[in-house]
Amino acid sequence: MDLNLRHAIMENVANNTKEQLEDTIVDAIQRDEEKMLPGLGVLFEAIWNHSNEQQKEMMLSILEQAVKQ
Template sequence: MNLNLRHAIMTNVANNTKEQLEDTIVDAIERGEEKYLPGLGVLFEAIWNHSDEQQKETMLSTLEQAVKQ
């Protein structure tokens, strides 16, 4: 079986509104289950790939502070 996880996740959320995307992210985080990590990773990859350099710097600064806690 050839499963492209990135494609499947992106197809699944392609027509979601901002509110639905937020609900998906919050739900995955609140559940805290390992099985949701690949989906969150794909969503982060999409954010990263569609961000400009300043947005990436902001994300990296936020991440740097978050991992230090």
């Protein structure tokens, strides 16, 4: 069975509104389930790949502070 997880996740949210995407992210975080991590990773990958260098720097600064807490 050839399952492309990235493709399946992106296809699942392709037509979602901003509000629906937010609900998906918040729900995944609040559930605190390991099985949700790949989906969040795919969404982060999409954000990263569609961000410019300034946006990436901002995300990295936020992440650096978050992991220190």
